[in-house]
Amino acid sequence: MKENDYYKLRKKMIEEQLIPRGINDKSILEAFLNIPRELFVSSQMKKFAYADRPLPIGYEQTISQPFMVALMTQLLHPQKGEKVLEIGTGSGYQAAILCYLGCEVFSIERIKELAEIAKKRLEEFNFKIKIKVGDGTLGWEEFSPFDKIIVTAGAKITPPPLLSQLKEGGRLVIPVGNLYHQELMIIDKKEKDKYIKNNAGGCVFVPLVGKYGYET
Numbered sequence: 001m002k003e004n005d006y007y008k009l010r011k012k013m014i015e016e017q018l019i020p021r022g023i024n025d026k027s028i029l030e031a032f033l034n035i036p037r038e039l040f041v042s043s044q045m046k047k048f049a050y051a052d053r054p055l056p057i058g059y060e061q062t063i064s065q066p067f068m069v070a071l072m073t074q075l076l077h078p079q080k081g082e083k084v085l086e087i088g089t090g091s092g093y094q095a096a097i098l099c100y101l102g103c104e105v106f107s108i109e110r111i112k113e114l115a116e117i118a119k120k121r122l123e124e125f126n127f128k129i130k131i132k133v134g135d136g137t138l139g140w141e142e143f144s145p146f147d148k149i150i151v152t153a154g155a156k157i158t159p160p161p162l163l164s165q166l167k168e169g170g171r172l173v174i175p176v177g178n179l180y181h182q183e184l185m186i187i188d189k190k191e192k193d194k195y196i197k198n199n200a201g202g203c204v205f206v207p208l209v210g211k212y213g214y215e216t
Helices: 003-021 026-034 066-076 093-100 112-123 160-164
Strands: 055-058 061-063 083-087 104-109 129-133 146-151 166-177 182-191 194-203
Touching: 003 026, 003 066, 026 066, 026 093, 055 112, 066 093, 066 146, 066 166, 066 182, 066 194, 083 093, 093 104, 093 112, 093 129, 104 112, 112 129, 160 166
Parallel strands: 083 104, 083 146, 104 129, 146 166
Antiparallel strands: 055 061, 166 182, 182 194
């Protein structure tokens, strides 16, 4: 498939999957048009890159469906120049979207092989991003506080370190629930230990593994 063919598929994805479901932030739609999702999946999966569903990326992990990535990004409301912590680098697609939007991204991935693949992909875009291998439920204290935090795996609780590393006035978007179903939560930190929580609806993610998540 030629590059122009993928571009047409991106336009179709935006017009048929994103806009009709309420993704209306122009900068986010622009990011989805300009970040080639096919580069963040395996060669065998490229033909399905713009399908309305999650795709396997190896190591029992997935790249979320385009709409879910767009929804979480819109709920996060990232602004240019903000420091964003991402828990679960995966293939690097969500990080690429955030970088395109002008954020300084810090991403944690527990699976070394995925982190290395994502790092190599993202370097090709010259994006400003730091990736480390580790327990995402512990956050990244060294670079805290963060303006925004996004968690791309299903948590059984909101990890306390993530709340403490969130800036006052900051926002955390995280799926919380059990292994089979979660609710997409938006948590706004008003001041120390004071939060406003909103539920954006049901979702299903792979488990968040770590000290404050599920065991390996």
